[in-house]
Amino acid sequence: xxxxxxxxxxxxxxxxxxxxxxxxxxxxxxxxxxxxxxxxxxxxxxxxxxxxxxxxxxxxxxxxxxxxxxxxxxxxxxxxxxxxxxxxxxxxxxxxxxxxxxxxxxxxxxxxxxxxxxxxxxxxxxxxxxxxxxxxxxxxxxxxxxxxxxxxxxxxxxxxxxxxxxxxxxxxxxxxxxxxxxxxxxxxxxxxxxxxxxxxxxxxxxxxxxx
Numbered sequence: 001x002x003x004x005x006x007x008x009x010x011x012x013x014x015x016x017x018x019x020x021x022x023x024x025x026x027x028x029x030x031x032x033x034x035x036x037x038x039x040x041x042x043x044x045x046x047x048x049x050x051x052x053x054x055x056x057x058x059x060x061x062x063x064x065x066x067x068x069x070x071x072x073x074x075x076x077x078x079x080x081x082x083x084x085x086x087x088x089x090x091x092x093x094x095x096x097x098x099x100x101x102x103x104x105x106x107x108x109x110x111x112x113x114x115x116x117x118x119x120x121x122x123x124x125x126x127x128x129x130x131x132x133x134x135x136x137x138x139x140x141x142x143x144x145x146x147x148x149x150x151x152x153x154x155x156x157x158x159x160x161x162x163x164x165x166x167x168x169x170x171x172x173x174x175x176x177x178x179x180x181x182x183x184x185x186x187x188x189x190x191x192x193x194x195x196x197x198x199x200x201x202x203x204x205x206x207x208x209x210x211x
Contacts, residue, residue, distance in 0.1 A: 007042065008021055009022075010040075010041060010051045012037040013033070013037040014030045015028070015029045015030075017051075017163060018051070019048065019092065048089070048094075052120020053120065053148060070201060074200060079143060080104040082102075082103045082143045083101070083135070083144040084102075084146075084205045085099065085101075085145070086127065086146075086147065087126070088120070088123070093117050093164060094116075094117075094119075095115070095116055096114060096115050096117075097115070097208075098130070099111040099206055100127060100131045103205050112127075112130065115172055115176070116170075117164070117167075117169040117173050118170075119164055120148075121150045124150070125154045127146070127206075128155050132144070132183075132189050132191055136187060140191075143193070144191060144192075144194065145195070146196060147204045152193055158185050159181055160180070162177070
């Protein structure tokens with residue numbers, strides 16, 4: 001009998017969100033858990049990328065992998081006079097970096113990292129706060145785009161609700177998280193944080209192009 005192909009399971013919402021390499025472990029995280037969100041992937045790399053993004057971005061299976069074509073109608077949905085942010089992470093946790101660009105031409109405004117021991121969602125959170133701080137410093141009311149619903153929620157809550165462990169490897173990351181959370185608690189801002197609709201518009205202009 002041919003050996004079955006292994007799968008990796010991403011649990012976005014369950015007892016312990018994370019990536020699991022077998023169904024039994026995954027099932028323990030979701031069984032009886034209200035509103036559990038999970039999905040299987042064929043490779044560890046796909047699972048790591050998925051865990052760093054939103055569950056909503058992966059509903060629809062193969063359809064989500066189709067590259068969006070920006071027609072004129074779709075282009076008209078986007079506010080091009082904005083800033084877009086994104087993060088990239090090699091492993092989860094792993095080396096993480098983030099950046100912000102002008103949405104219209106993808107010209108880079110800032111880039112930070114790589115930092116050891118980060119996650120994609122943490123990078124997205126830090127990128128949003130970094131952009132907000134820059135805009136406030138210059139009195140700019142420009143809106144910004146993020147493709148991470150998780151990071152957007154963390155910003156609204158003024159708290160990065162990450163499961164990232166606190167140890168020597170992640171010390172710098174946690175210091176950055178602390179500064180970002182303090183900034184959110186001490187500052188208000190007029191800038192609207194918009195959701196970049198990846199399914200409709202393709203990858204966000206700040207994407208690192210490593211998928």
